[in-house]
Every structure is written in structure tokens, then in C-alpha cells.
Amino acid sequence: MRIALLGPPGSGKGTQATRLAQQLAIPQLSTGDMLRAAVSAGTFVGRKVKAVMERGELVPDELVVAVVVQRLLQPDAKNGFILDGFPRTVAQAQALDDILRAEELNLDCVLELRVDEEVLLGRILNRAREAKINGHAARADDTEEALKVRLQQYRRQAEPLADYYRSKGNLRSIDGLQPIDIVATSLLEAIAA
Ligand code: AMP
Numbered sequence: 127m128r129i130a131l132l133g134p135p136g137s138g139k140g141t142q143a144t145r146l147a148q149q150l151a152i153p154q155l156s157t158g159d160m161l162r163a164a165v166s167a168g169t170f171v172g173r174k175v176k177a178v179m180e181r182g183e184l185v186p187d188e189l190v191v192a193v194v195v196q197r198l199l200q201p202d203a204k205n206g207f208i209l210d211g212f213p214r215t216v217a218q219a220q221a222l223d224d225i226l227r228a229e230e231l232n233l234d235c236v237l238e239l240r241v242d243e244e245v246l247l248g249r250i251l252n253r254a255r256e257a258k259i260n261g262h263a264a265r266a267d268d269t270e271e272a273l274k275v276r277l278q279q280y281r282r283q284a285e286p287l288a289d290y291y292r293s294k295g296n297l298r299s300i301d302g303l304q305p306i307d308i309v310a311t312s313l314l315e316a317i318a319a
Contacts, residue, residue, distance in 0.1 A: 127150055127152055127206040127208075127234050127317065128206055128207060128226070128231065128232070128233050128234050129146070129150075129152075129206075129207070129208045129209065129233065129234060129235055129236070129237060129317065130208075130209040130212065130213065130222075130233055130235075130236045130237070131143050131146070131208060131209065131210050131211075131237045131238075131239070131313075132213075132214075132236060132237065132238045132239070132284070132287065132288070133238060133239030133240070133241065133302060134239075134241060134243070134246055134276075134277060134280045134284070135246060135250060135273060135276045135277065135280065136241070136245075136246035136247070136249040136250040136253070136273075137239040137240075137241040137246065137302045138239060138241070138249075138302055138306065138309060139210055139211060139239060140156060140158075140210060140211075141306065142239065142306075142309060142310060142313055143156065143208050143210035145310050146208050146310075146313060146314070146317075147208050149314065150206070150208070150317075152205070152206040152207050152208055153200075153202045153203055153207050153208070154207075154208050154210055155194070155197050155198075155203065155207050155208065155209050155210065155212070156210040156211055157190055157193065157194060157209075157210070157211045157212040157214075158210070158211045159210075160193050160194075160197060161175055161179060161185060161190070161193065162179070162265075164193070165179065171189060171192075171193060174189065175189065179266070179267055180266045180267055180272065181267075181272060181275055182267045182271075182272030182273060182274070182275035182276040182279070183275055183279060184214060184215070184279050184283075187215055187217045187218050187221065190212065190214075190218065191218060191221045191222075191225075194209075194212055194222070194225075195225055198225060209222075213287065214279075214280075214283055214287070215283050215286075215287065216283075216286050216287055216290050219287060219290050219291070220290075233296060234296070234317075235296050235298055235316070235317055236291040236296050236297050236298070237298050237299075237300060237313055237316055237317070238288060238291075238297060238298065238299045238300065239300055239302035239309070240299050240300065240301055240302055240303075241302040241303055242303065243277060245303060246273070246277065247270065247273060250268050250273050251268070251270065251273075253265075253268055254268040254269070298316040298317075298319065300312045300313055300316055
């Protein structure tokens with residue numbers, strides 16, 4: 127199964143991708159996690175993207191595509207994967223199609239979590255609070271200021287991206303405001319449909 131999970135920041139993408147990855151026994155490929163790991167490790171890519179990520183802006187397409195290509199080449203991604211947070215632009219979607227086509231593969235489905243914007247800010251600020259309570263460092267971009275930029279970016283890119291997949295006939299939208307377990311079931315149903 128080759129799946130991409132789309133949704134705005136705070137829509138529950140990460141949580142749902144983790145669950146799906148476990149249930150379907152495929153790796154969760156989160157570009158946010160990969161980029162944060164690069165920042166923590168102080169790699170060439172990490173140094174290039176640190177400030178961009180902290181501001182809540184999108185990392186340039188060519189950088190994030192290069193990171194994804196490397197990850198897709200790993201043996202554990204051979205028989206399937208769930209992409210979490212990628213693609214985020216039509217250019218990334220086209221690059222992904224090219225990468226998969228070269229291997230005579232394609233995405234089986236693209237899942238989109240739909241959530242009202244008013245709910246997102248509360249969710250993100252809650253995530254930052256919970257991280258602190260649990261003794262973890264909050265994400266540098268889980269602030270009100272960065273979230274505004276992240277939502278702006280999402281708004282700009284989301285519809286063209288959804289249209290891209292809709293026109294290919296493999297977009298399935300799910301109401302991300304339902305309780306976590308119901309969203310998880312709806313996603314599995316959408317995959318099986
Ligand atoms: P996330 O963990 O998915 O919320 O991503 C955190 C941040 O990583 C984003 O705000 C971007 O700065 C960067 N990022 C993650 N995935 C992408 C992507 N596909 N394209 C561009 N930037 C990305």
C-alpha cells in the first residue's frame with residue numbers, strides 16, 4: 127500500500143499516520159520528522175532549513191523532494207509506505223509521481239483530513255502545553271505566530287494539491303473533527319473503498 131496523508135497542521139495527521147503504519151505494517155514517512163532530525167543533527171540540509179521551519183514556512187521543494195527520495199530508497203519502504211506531510215505542493219506531487227513512475231509504481235490512495243481552521247490553533251497550543259507538562263521540549267514552530275504562517279501556507283497550497291489528486295481520481299476526504307478512533311476507522315474504510 128502506498129498512501130499519502132494530507133491535512134493542515136494540527137489536523138491529527140501524525141497521530142493517524144502512526145496508527146495506520148502500525149495497522150498496515152508499513153513505515154510512516156514524516157517529512158516534518160525527517161527535517162527536524164536533520165536540524166537536530168546539524169546536517170547540511172538541517173542547517174539550511176532550521177530558520178525556515180521555525181518561521182513556519184515551507185522548505186523549498188527541491189530540498190524536501192531530495193530528502194524523500196533518499197528515504198523511499200530504504201529497503202523498508204519497498205513494499206509500501208504512508209507519507210505524512212508530503213506532498214504539500216503540486217510540484218512535490220508531480221516529483222513524487224515521477225519518482226514512483228520510474229519504478230513503475232504509483233500511489234494507491236491520497237487521504238485528506240479536513241478540519242475547521244478555528245479548531246487548529248487550540249489543538250496546536252495544547253500540543254505545546256502537553257509537551258512541556260511531559261518534560262519534552264515543545265516544537266519550535268508550535269507557537270501562535272508560526273502557526274499563522276503554517277496555516278497561510280497550507281491554505282495557499284491545499285486546494286491546488288487536492289484538485290491535482292481529485293483529477294486523478296484517488297483523493298478521499300475524511301472529517302478530521304471526529305473522535306480519534308472514528309477518524310482512524312474512516313481512514314481504513316477509505317483505503318479499502
Ligand atoms: P510537520 O511536522 O508536517 O508539521 O512539518 C513541520 C515543518 O517542516 C513545516 O512547517 C515545514 O517547514 C517543514 N516541512 C515538512 N514537510 C514539508 C514539505 N512536504 N514541504 C515543505 N516543507 C515541509
